[in-house]
Amino acid sequence: xxxxxxxxxxWWYRRFRGCGYRIxxxxxxxxxxxxxxxxxxxxxxxxxxxHKVHPTIGLTTIYRTLEILVQMGLVFxxxxxxxxxxxxxAEGPKGKRHHHHLVCSKCGRVIDYTDFIDDxxxxxxxxxxxxxxxxxxxxxxxxxxxxxxCDTCQGR
Amino acid sequence: xxxxxxxxxxWWYRRFRGCGYRIxxxxxxxxxxxxxxxxxxxxxxxxxxxHKVHPTIGLTTIYRTLEILVQMGLVFxxxxxxxxxxxxxAEGPKGKRHHHHLVCSKCGRVIDYTDFIDDxxxxxxxxxxxxxxxxxxxxxxxxxxxxxxCDTCQGR
DNA sequence: ATATCTGCAAAGACTTTGCATGAGA
DNA sequence: TCTCATGCAAAGTCTTTGCAGATAT
Numbered sequence: 001x002x003x004x005x006x007x008x009x010x011w012w013y014r015r016f017r018g019c020g021y022r023i024x025x026x027x028x029x030x031x032x033x034x035x036x037x038x039x040x041x042x043x044x045x046x047x048x049x050x051h052k053v054h055p056t057i058g059l060t061t062i063y064r065t066l067e068i069l070v071q072m073g074l075v076f077x078x079x080x081x082x083x084x085x086x087x088x089x090a091e092g093p094k095g096k097r098h099h100h101h102l103v104c105s106k107c108g109r110v111i112d113y114t115d116f117i118d119d120x121x122x123x124x125x126x127x128x129x130x131x132x133x134x135x136x137x138x139x140x141x142x143x144x145x146x147x148x149x150c151d152t153c154q155g156r
Numbered sequence: 157x158x159x160x161x162x163x164x165x166x167w168w169y170r171r172f173r174g175c176g177y178r179i180x181x182x183x184x185x186x187x188x189x190x191x192x193x194x195x196x197x198x199x200x201x202x203x204x205x206x207h208k209v210h211p212t213i214g215l216t217t218i219y220r221t222l223e224i225l226v227q228m229g230l231v232f233x234x235x236x237x238x239x240x241x242x243x244x245x246a247e248g249p250k251g252k253r254h255h256h257h258l259v260c261s262k263c264g265r266v267i268d269y270t271d272f273i274d275d276x277x278x279x280x281x282x283x284x285x286x287x288x289x290x291x292x293x294x295x296x297x298x299x300x301x302x303x304x305x306c307d308t309c310q311g312r
Numbered sequence: 313a314t315a316t317c318t319g320c321a322a323a324g325a326c327t328t329t330g331c332a333t334g335a336g337a
Numbered sequence: 338t339c340t341c342a343t344g345c346a347a348a349g350t351c352t353t354t355g356c357a358g359a360t361a362t
Contacts, residue, residue: 021316022317024317026317026318027317056318057318058320060319060320061317
C-alpha cells in the first residue's frame with residue numbers, strides 16, 4: 001500500500017468526494033485491499049488484511065466503510081450461503097472483468113467464470129429492459145450464481 | 157391444514173421416506189405452509205404460520221426442518237440482502253412455476269417474474285453445460301436476481 | 313472550526329447446538 | 338422397542354449501534 005501522500009490521486013477520489021465522503025486512511029486501505037485481490041473477501045478477511053498494515057483500524061470501520069461502498073455501487077456484496085457476506089470491487093482502475101459465480105454446495109468453494117458473457121449479455125439486456133418497463137424498476141445490477149458440487153466433492 | 161390421517165399420502169411422502177426421514181406433524185405442517193403461499197417466507201414467518209395451527213412447535217424445529225428440505229432440494233433458500241434467509245418450495249404437487257426475483261434495494265420488496273424464461277432457458281442450458289464440462293461441476297440449480305429501485309421508492 | 317469519522321464496548325439479530333423427553337415405524 | 342425428532346434454553350456468529358475522542362477539509 002502506498003503512502004498517504006498519494007491521497008487525492010486515486011481513481012475513486014472524485015466519486016468519493018462527490019458523495020460528500022472524506023478520504024481517510026481506513027477507507028483508502030480497504031479499497032486498496034479490495035483492489036489487490038481476486039478473492040471473495042468477508043468483512044473479517046478485509047479486516048485482517050488491513051490490520052497487517054494499520055493495526056489500529058477496527059472491524060467496525062470495515063463494516064461501516066463497506067456499507068458505504070456497496071451503497072455507492074463501488075463494491076458488490078454477495079451471499080454464497082455460508083452465513084457471512086462477501087465483497088468484491090465492482091470496478092477498478094482498469095475496470096474489473098465482468099463475471100459470475102459457481103458455488104460448491106458442499107465445500108463452499110467459489111469459482112469465478114467469465115464464459116458465456118456474450119450470450120448472457122444478450123439475454124440480460126433484453127430481460128432488464130423488459131423488467132424495467134413492466135415493473136417500473138430502475139435496475140442497477142444483477143446476480144447470477146450457479147450452485148452444484150465441485151469435482152473434489154463429487155469423489156466423496 | 158388437513159388432519160393426521162392423510163399422512164403418507166402427500167406428494168413428498170416417498171421422497172422423504174426414501175431419505176430415511178420420518179413423517180412428523182411439524183414437517184407436514186411446514187411443507188403445508190410453504191405449499192400454500194406465494195411469498196418468500198423467513199424462518200420466523202413459517203414459525204408464526206405453523207404456530208397458529210400447532211402452538212407447541214418451536215422455532216428450532218423450523219430451522220432444522222428447513223435445513224433438511226433445502227439439502228434435499230425440496231426447498232430453495234434465498235438471500236435478498238436483509239439479513240434473514242427466505243424459503244420457497246422448489247416444486248409442488250402441481251409443480252411450481254419457474255421464476256426469478258426482482259429486488260428493490262431500498263424497501264426490500266421482492267417481485268417474482270416468469271418473463272423471459274424462454275430466452276433464459278436457452279442461455280442457461282448452454283451456460284450450465286459449458287460450466288459443468290469446464291469446471292467438472294455437477295450443477296444442481298441457479299439463482300438469478302435483478303436489483304434496483306422499485307417504482308414506489310423512485311418517487312422519493 | 314466543525315461536521316465526519318473512528319475505535320471500543322455493548323447490544324442486536326438470526327441461527328445453531330446440547331440434552332433430556334417424546335414420538336414414528 | 339429403538340432410533341430419530343422435538344422443545345427448551347443456552348451458546349455462537351456475524352453485524353450494528355452508542356458515544357466520546359480523533360480527524361479531514
